[in-house]
Amino acid sequence: MKFRNFKMVDYVIYGHGSFNQLDEILAPHRKGDAPMIFLVDHYFEKGAATGDGKPLVNRVPLRGKDKIIFADVTYEPKTTQVDKLAKQLKDEFGTVSGVIGIGGGSTLDLAKAVSLMMTNPGSSADYQGWDLVKQAGVYKVGIPTLSGTGAEVSRTTVLTGPTRKLGMNSDFTPFSQIVLDPELIANAPVNQRFYTGMDCYIHCIESLEGTYLNEFSKSYGEKALNLCQHIFLEKDSWDTECDEKLMMASYAGGMSIAYSQVGVAHAVSYGLSYLLGTKHGIGNCIVMNHLEPYYPAGVAEFKKMVEKNKIDIPVGICKGLTDEQFDTMINVSLGMKPLWENALGKDWEKIMTRDKLRALYEKL
Ligand code: NAD
Ligand code: ZN
Incomplete structure (x- = not known):
């Protein structure tokens, strides 16, 4: 190795x-x-x-x-x-x-x-x-x-x-x-802070649930996850401590994926971003909302965070897209090979077929 x-x-x-x-x-x-x-x-x-x-x-x-x-x-x-x-x-x-x-x-x-x-x-x-x-x-x-x-x-x-x-x-x-x-x-608007903060939360879930995980990534990922859980679920209101913790969560989450990889939410959200210009943070949230089959516990917790922080996650953004547009997103997404391999293992191509990915995009 x-x-x-x-x-x-x-x-x-x-x-x-x-x-x-x-x-x-x-x-x-x-x-x-x-x-x-x-x-x-x-x-x-x-x-x-x-x-x-x-x-x-x-x-x-x-x-x-x-x-x-x-x-x-x-x-x-x-x-x-x-x-x-x-x-x-x-x-x-x-x-x-x-x-x-x-x-x-x-x-x-x-x-x-x-x-x-x-x-x-x-x-x-x-x-x-x-x-x-x-x-x-x-x-x-x-x-x-x-x-x-x-x-x-x-x-x-x-x-x-x-x-x-x-x-x-x-x-x-x-x-x-x-x-x-x-x-x-400290003064970031609540929605933007949440979307960007969830990028970190999603990095943690994708890293911790991924096949590339090692103790280096795990140690940073678990710490970042705990910090996110504290600020987005346990705290009753946002304060200075939340800013401090979110800043360190971002750092540790970044360190976690440095030695592993991100996963399904990112791979799918890249397709949205390429075709529709959907921004990274909100795009990840839109996708994460529908990823129960891949990250059941993470998605359940994510939904609790959305509810507690009173955030609206857009739905129906792929309504009315043409076959060609769906194909573009699917091509961009499936091109992110290391992300899929991290998420689903070496045989990922057998698991994430074009049809399955199309069905997922149609839900978003
Ligand atoms: P962003 O930088 O795209 O900014 C989002 C919006 O918030 C912008 O309108 C910006 O002007 C505004 N903004 C910035 N600071 C603010 C503040 N303090 N108060 C109010 N508004 C503020 O958002 P982001 O979520 O931080 O970053 C997403 C970008 O990061 C994407 O381009 C994505 O590709 C990139 N990204 C890079 C990496 C990497 O490893 N290099 C990892 C993940 C994402
Ligand atoms: Zn990200």
Whole structure:
């Protein structure tokens, strides 16, 4: 057996107000007058504040030629968007000292990809796959303002390209530094917080119920699951402790899938996202709602969480789709081979037939 030797994030800072240390964290990584580029989720453009009540943009430690670019995450990141941002930076500055992503999973992924495309030639679409990236990117920092995706710890950046939705999975992809400040997720709207939080819960179920599981993944997965259960089921109202726990759940859930894989919910939700543009968090929830046959206990608990937190999960999103559209989703989904193998074992193709998957999509 050959074991994976995976690269992790280089530095982690955690704690309320740790964002205030960003200036000193960046200082040793500044190269001459090459600027730091802050890629900030466009949600913060109009002065939205985080837990301390101050607009986040006013707290970005700009120096010299540093620049804030607001990341438009109306749609999940595309290779064209990454290429455009990298070109813009090369044209304007030649080189930059670093890229700092501040936002949800989409902004974090954009920051990772732009950092890589500052040093790797061609288009980011050329690197969608496994271990295709050849050069380290520029210094990159991830600062989540939503927690759940695990994008802060993963070795991928999920991008929609001309022919597929696939990550740039490589040892060069993880962040050089992450700043985990629970204050930054404190003001997230209830629904968005739930959808992104459930991404983490679903990562745990898919990892813990998967055939790839080992003790490394299990230890992180169980911890993340406990944290999710505590905040989404046991607590009566959301408070600071929930922000702290959700932030660590996302981290541990991400660490769990790093050494295993996700499963059915993700494989099916990728099809929705590719065809209908359904966002990752809500898409996973829409699918999870119908996965009793695969994850009976997890789905029952998920439904309790939905009810307790008074969330509406959309239904009927595949109504009226054509055969061709169903086929597109089925093709995208069945293309996620490692996810199916993790979920259903080596013989997954005999279990998850096209007809069965079509029937599942029709229920959504
Ligand atoms: P998101 O980043 O797509 O953001 C969702 C919405 O919330 C956006 O409108 C954004 O502007 C807004 N937002 C961000 N922070 C906010 C805040 N504090 N308050 C209010 N609104 C805020 O959502 P997400 O669920 O964090 O991320 C999903 C993305 O993550 C997808 O693109 C998915 O592909 C990616 N992802 C990546 C990995 C990975 O390992 N790289 C894993 C899972 C998901
Ligand atoms: Zn996910």
